[in-house]
Amino acid sequence: MSQTKRICLWSGPRNISTALMYSFGNRADTAVIDEPFYGYYLSRDHAKEYHPGAEEVMKSMECNGQQVIQNLLSNEEKPILFIKNMPHHIKGLELDFLSEMKHVLLLREPADMIRSFVKVIPNPTVKDFGYRDHLKLIVALNERGINFELINSKEILDQPEARLRKLCAALDIPFSNHMLKWKAGPRKEDGIWAQHWYSNVHKSVGFQPISTKTKGNAIPEKFKPILEELNELYQEITKRTLKQ
Numbered sequence: 001m002s003q004t005k006r007i008c009l010w011s012g013p014r015n016i017s018t019a020l021m022y023s024f025g026n027r028a029d030t031a032v033i034d035e036p037f038y039g040y041y042l043s044r045d046h047a048k049e050y051h052p053g054a055e056e057v058m059k060s061m062e063c064n065g066q067q068v069i070q071n072l073l074s075n076e077e078k079p080i081l082f083i084k085n086m087p088h089h090i091k092g093l094e095l096d097f098l099s100e101m102k103h104v105l106l107l108r109e110p111a112d113m114i115r116s117f118v119k120v121i122p123n124p125t126v127k128d129f130g131y132r133d134h135l136k137l138i139v140a141l142n143e144r145g146i147n148f149e150l151i152n153s154k155e156i157l158d159q160p161e162a163r164l165r166k167l168c169a170a171l172d173i174p175f176s177n178h179m180l181k182w183k184a185g186p187r188k189e190d191g192i193w194a195q196h197w198y199s200n201v202h203k204s205v206g207f208q209p210i211s212t213k214t215k216g217n218a219i220p221e222k223f224k225p226i227l228e229e230l231n232e233l234y235q236e237i238t239k240r241t242l243k244q
Contacts (some may be wrong), residue, residue, distance in 0.1 A: 004076045007171060008083045008098075010137055011106040012130040014116035016153045017084050018201045020106065023164070023179040024082040025189055031077040034191040037089035040065040044092065047128070050121060052196040060192045065093045073100055080173060087133035095140045102171055103141060103148035105134060107237065110230035114223055120196060126226055131233035138240055160207040181206045 007024075011017035018034075025032040039061040041047065048054040062068050075081050083101070110129070117124055126132065141148050149170045156163045160180055168175040184205050186194060194202075219227055 002073075002076060004079060004081055005171075005173065006072065006075075006081045006083065006101040007104065008085055008101045009104045009106060010085050010087050010134065012086065012108065012113060012134070013128065013197075014113045015106055015108040016156060016207065017106055018198055019204060019207060020156070021082065021084045021189065022182045022187060022201065022204075023207075024080075025187060026178040026182045027080070027176045028178070029078055029176075030080040030082050031075070032082040032084065032189045033072070033075075034084050034189050035086065035089065035193075036061070036068050036072060036083065037065060037085060037093075038191065038193070039063040040068060040093075041086075041089040041091070050123075051193075052120065053193055057191070057193055065090070069093070069097045073097060086130050087137040088127065088130040091133065096144075098140060098146055099144055103146065104167065104171075105137070105148055105150045105237075106153060107134075107150065107234065108153045110227055110234050111219055114219055114227060114230070118220075118223065124226065126229050126233075129226075129230055131230055131237065134237050135233065135240065138237065157207050157209045 009017055009020060011020075021032050021034060024030050039058045040063050042051060042054050042058050043063040048058070051057070062071065072081070072083060110131075113129055114124070117128070121128065138148075149167060151163070151167065164179050165175045182205060185202055186198070190198060
């Protein structure tokens with residue numbers, strides 16, 4: 001039996017998932033993998049038509065979803081493997097592999113996600129934000145009796161050390177102060193898509209609170225229907241989680 005502890009982070013886009021990947025990647029005992037199912041997702045979804053660099057992404061990584069799962073389950077590079085994922089990337093896959101891993105669901109207020117996402121993809125759909133698939137993932141975890149940790153990104157940004165200590169305790173791993181700071185710039189673990197999505201996190205050296213100026217920006221009227229639906233999904237995720 002493998003001694004490697006595999007941790008899956010499940011996040012929608014334009015969250016602090018990459019920063020959290022950098023945080024775990026700064027630990028000496030942890031290897032990290034950036035969105036291993038992204039190529040599989042693009043190869044099967046029309047998102048390839050509007051995601052920047054989609055063809056390059058698919059050429060750069062394994063696009064057979066079952067093979068991706070096998071690669072993750074056989075990875076024993078370090079005692080801890082941190083896998084950054086998006087729940088809509090695993091659509092259509094057999095999910096029994098979830099039982100082999102620990103799980104963290106990362107949420108962000110929908111309005112903040114939209115403000116950030118449209119800077120890269122100007123005409124998103126509700127599907128692009130992954131919250132419907134968060135709900136499906138919660139159902140799949142519950143059906144298998146798998147516990148998970150839910151985090152709102154604001155919790156980490158407001159109190160990084162306290163929240164990360166709590167997370168590490170829930171995952172049964174020791175906290176490391178190295179999780180709080182990292183060097184600015186790209187990292188070797190970055191997916192090839194980093195050039196399109198990671199410009200802000202490449203400037204960071206740690207977790208920073210969301211700018212109140214940015215947070216106050218109004219959502220354009222054409223995105224209000226998406227915001228309304230995302231808010232409903234966000235509340236449903238929260239309610240279902242509170243029942244666990």
